[in-house]
Amino acid sequence: MVFDWSAIPGSLPILWQGMIVTLQITLVGVLVGLLLGTLLALFRLSPNRLLSWLSAAYVTVFRSIPLVMVLFWFHLVLVPLVVGLLFPGKRLELRFIAALTAFSLFEASYYAEIIRAGILSVTKGQFNAGLALGMNRREVMRLVVLPQALRRMVPLLLTQAIILFQDSTLVYVINLDDFFRKAYNIGNTVGTLNEMILFAGAVYLVICTLASGCVRQLHRKFTVLPVK
Amino acid sequence: MYPSLLIPLVAVSASAAHGFYLSPFTFHLSPLTTLAAFDFSVFLRPSPESALNNLSYLLVGLGWSLLLALASWVVAFVVGSVVGVMRTLPGRILPFIGACYVELFRNVPLLVQLFIWFFVIPDMTPILGDWFKQQVPPIWQEFIAGTACLGLFTAARIAEQVRAGIGSLGPGQLGAGLALGLKGRQVYLLVLLPVAYRILIPTLTSEFLNLIKNTAVASTIGYVELAQRSASMAETTSRVYEAFAAGTLLYAVLNLLVMFFARALERFTALPGFLGGRK
């Protein structure tokens, strides 16, 4: 069982390109997902029944199908459709856009749930206390509820981001070259597939372990211990 | 806000209008042309991939997905329970091993783990590995690798839930069991786990649903499950919408079925007066 790691040093530039793609997908997915997710959460909590229902439908749809299916949908159906409408007749490099869109919309549904749970976890008593002091609904949300909700949400939101970082490897199914795909391709070409797969795994392991360790520390700082 | 809702509406109506101008006999793989004329008879036409018609082709794919999910669930539940219990035990070694397991399997992407199980491990294992690569038919190679990967991956998540479930019972139950003279193992099996599992039914259900979704990842090593079959049907029949709509619908139906069974299980195991059971 002899390992040949010699392919790694030379291929670092290519791997780094792949990592950039991975990071771009993760970043866009998190940012757009957060924005859209917040909207969805607020819709769900709003007294307007249509908005509430639409938001619930969105979340249900995206949470009941595999991410692989979502990627297929966007890559083979929806993105070509929209692009075909906006730029008829052009052939564009669609995979990256499809991936960004798919991940953003997919993550939004998960973020929506986290945010909604976070807001709901701040009790009605807190809300009423704010109102009793003379603040209006919006002020209470902004000054009392959201700050508390955010403290509870942030660790979960960050954890979800780490999950997204790992899920980005699924762009394999639409033949997009992210970090893992590059590692796999190099391994296939040079003939050291096992070593490249293990190397990629180790890189993810290190990054994610460090990241989740940081999230845990953050969680500890944010959690206010009960007064004895 | 509202523009994001308008986009799909505009897309659908524009392409519908566009489609009416085109001949329904266009074979171009363009969503624009196929949207206007949904052709559901495509499901009854024979699939080039197998001896069945397209709909059955998809249904068989669903069956394979479910098979992988069930096999993985057995592995995940057993290993996850063991690791979860390990993390609640006193002492330092066992909880630490449990923690290491969870960290390892949660911080490597699922796809990478799958590739390790399918490519690396058979290569590295001396005798069994060679037998695996040469004697076992490909579909079962993929199945075994998929089960091992998904099973151990999901086990890490179940371990955390079991740990939380037992923790939520409080130290009093453990103390009460021990005070009666029961040994530690008996307290876990007879007192803690029966109640913890009941509390965990909703969480475990959602974990099983996740597992079903994760079976789609097995398509990357060639396992012919539902997501892959939807894509391949879309390619062979040029009917992208119908193919993916069917695939999506099948996943949604499976989802509903699982939730239905989970609710029935919850009612069946409910304790009178407790956790919403009969009074």
Added chain:
Amino acid sequence: MISIRNVSKWYGEFQALKKCSTEVDKGEVVVICGPSGSGKSTLIKCVNGLESFQEGEIWVDGISVADRKTDLPKLRSRVGMVFQHFELFPHLSILDNITLAQCRVLGRSKKQAVEKAVLLLEMVGLAEQQPKFPAQLSGGQQQRVAIARALAMDPIAMLFDEPTSALDPEMINEVLDVMVKLAQFGMTMLVVTHEMGFAKRVANRVIFMDRGEVVEDQPKQTFFENPATDRARQFLSKILTH
């Protein structure tokens, strides 16, 4: 029967028990009282090994609790314990709660165990509640079942850790009545409680603990009429005026 000698326990830097000593003879009823945080619950949990201690010795019927060779489960099956929060097993019926340990630990047949359980349920006044589940009973009823569950093991002594502290006022008496009956039967009892009425009625001795130490250890009469220390005096004056 129970012998506690110079027991000290630390949680890290914090010392929860400071050289506690006392003896409980066969048939004696000893009440432990004191402010919260005084270590009373910790001490009683040390007697059946649910809590460990770093210094001192505890002997139960001639067996050393801290000795590594001691078969703790066996010892625990001979000493009954009743908890503040009842701790009935929610997934088992009342009857099964009482028969579980009888069968699994003492090896009794199901028939024997059920007979014993029914007898004890009659004694505590809950015979009709047999098929019910803990969540369907009131707190007072649950605690009485907990007492029956401990008695089913035919213990040589019973430990009570604040048995009525979690009960609504109107249910305290039904539990205390059972405990009084038990004392009158001659059971050796070590009871951590705030219920001074119970102590006055059936206790032989009263122990007062404060900040991890045994401050007073007197016969009942002496404790109530003429406590030796100021701390005990203060404590009594505060709780007896209610």
